Amino acid sequence: MKLQRPKGTNDILPGESEKWQFVEEKMRQVFSDYHFSEIRTPIFEHYEVISRSVGDTTDIVTKEMYDFYDKGDRHVTLRPEGTAPIVRSYVENKKFAPEVQKPFKVYYTGPMFRYERPQAGRLREFHQIGVENFGSNNPATDVETIAMAKAFFDALGVKDIKLVINSLGDSETRTQYREALIAYLSQHLDQLSSDSKRRLHDNPLRVLDSKEQADIAIVKDAPSILDFLSEASQQHLSAVTTMLDSLGIAYQIDQNMVRGLDYYNDTIFEFMTTIKGKELTLCGGGRYDGLVSYFGGPDTPAFGFGLGVERLLLVLEAQNIALPVVNSLAVYVVVLGDSANIAALKLVQSLRNQGYAVERDVLNRKIKQQFKSAEEFGARTIITLGESEVASGDVTVKNNVTRQSVNTTLAEIEENFDDVFEKVTK
Template sequence: MKLQRPKGTNDILPGESEKWQFVEETMRLVFSDYHFSEIRTPIFEHYEVISRSVGDTTDIVTKEMYDFYDKGERHITLRPEGTAPVVRSFVENKKFAPEVQKPFKVYYTGPMFRYERPQAGRLREFHQIGVENFGSKNPATDVETIAMAKAFFDQLGVQNIKLVINSLGDSETRQTYREALITYLEVHLDNLSEDSKRRLHENPLRVLDSKDKKDIEIVKDAPSILDFLTDASQQHFSDVKTMLASLEIPYQVDQNMVRGLDYYNDTIFEFMTDINGRELTICGGGRYDSLVSYFDGPDTPGFGFGLGIERLLLVLDEQGVVLPLEQALDVYVVVLGAGANVAGLKLVQSLRDQGYAVERDFLDRKIKQQFKSAEEFGAKTIITLGETEVETGHITVKNNTTRKAIETQLDAIQTDFDPVFSEVMVD
């Protein structure tokens, strides 16, 4: 049997991993400006953490969960999304306590797992960036968090992003709307897809999110949830729109937009972009004011979003966005002869101790091959160290672009390389 990576997974190799690092570093810089801190939760959770919170009738639970019984007969699942584990942690670690500053704002990144048909930008092991904001029901929290997502995309250079929003209202709204939607859909029952027929009485709002062409046509004329909002939910949604306008963030309202998870209420949103004439969602989230209490914590409002790193990188690549990945070496040490091996080791380590990025030859290759490696690595300077240089203590530091060369002492640069490096790099 040929050993290969499992279907739906990827190796992130050098050359690609630098892009991931740049995205993650941008995430940390932008999110810290909004006073979010990092949280890290386990990759696997008790099954009930996901099934109860995400919803027993969602595709995630019914079709996509990687769940199993461990050796202690505990029902375990690899996490398919990030919000439920963070809420579990919020409650378990009592971050709702009065002495903890509110809102409690965290971000995370890491692998998630869903069993589905692999496709571009969507794998069985995928990586997600997410944020969760606990403790504020203020619509300004909704808008600020949306603005943070936009700032992240702007910083990365994502083009043609569009913000789409909707309101799912409160529990009273959804109960009234649920009945109206079922009444409408039952008239079209024979023409609904099999999935939508199953969802009709379990979770009719999910029919609005169907990708089946027949379902899409049917729900075009479905009643709008916006016509069923309670006064409180109507005011919240109105405030969100006013605040988005105050920040000059353009948006569109899509009354048929729902999220794929059951815990959302009031504001939901998605950021989309255009790829080859096709709209692609790159980020989604919203408000979830009942989820903390669902985990036996006190009533605590919440708001958050998630986005897939694989899809984000695919979008950046398709849009021709070149990330500024600086991988150039400061120094490449050409090592010639066995007699220079130990001295080469000492030189390289001394330069690294001074804060320089350094590489050397380990394979006893000819000088021409070593110079070629220096070019491929983008080395700023080259130091040639052979047995003669070791004996005399005299070496040459050369600018790899201008060919400017400076002769100096081996002992001197092992102690302080800064003056020589600065001088040789001056045009």
């Protein structure tokens, strides 16, 4: 049997992993500016954490979860999304307690798992970046979090992004709208796709999000949820749009946007871009004020979003946005002969202890091959260490681009390399 990675997974190899690190570094910089802190939750959770919060009728639960019984006969699942585990953690660790500063603002990044047909930007093991903000029902929280997502895309240089928003209202809104939507869709039952027929009574709002052409034509004339908003939800949406206008953030309202999870209420949003004529969602999220209490915590308003890292990297590549792959060396030590092996070991460790990125030859290769390695690694300087250098203690530090050199000693380098490095690289 040929051993290879499981279908729908990827190896992130050197040369690519640096791009991931750059994206994650920008994430931490931008999110920290908005006073979010990192949270890390387990990769697997009890099945009920996901099934109850995401919704028993969603595709995630009915088709896509990697769930199984462990050796203790506990029903567990690899996490398919980030919000439910973080809400579970928020409640379990009592972050709602009075002594904890509110709002409680966290971000996360890590692998998620869904069993679905692999395709470009959509894998069975994929990686998400997301944020959750607990404790504020102020519309400014919605807008600040949306603005933070935009700031992240701007920091990466993503072009041609479009913000789309909608409101799912409160429970009163959705109860009335659900009845009106079922009544409308029932008139077109024969034309609906099989998935939409199945969802009609269990989760009719998901029909609005169908990608089937027959369904798209039908929902085009469906009643708008915006016509059913309660007064409180109307005021919330109005405040959000006013605040977006005040920040100069352009947006469109899409009354058929519903998002794929059951826990949302009021504001939902997506950032989109167009690649090769196809519209892609980069990021999505919204408000979920009932989820904390659903997990046994107190009534707690909350807002968040998530985005797929693989898709983001595909968009950056399609838009010809080059991410810096910083992996250059300060020093490459050319080692000539076994007699220089221990001296080279001591030298590279001394330089690393002084904060320099250093590599050396450990394969006893010819000098020409070693110089080639120094070129490929982008080494700024080269130190050649052979039997004569070890015996005398005198070495030459050479600039690998200009070929300028400085004569020094091993003792001086090990004591303080800064002056030598500055001279040879200036």
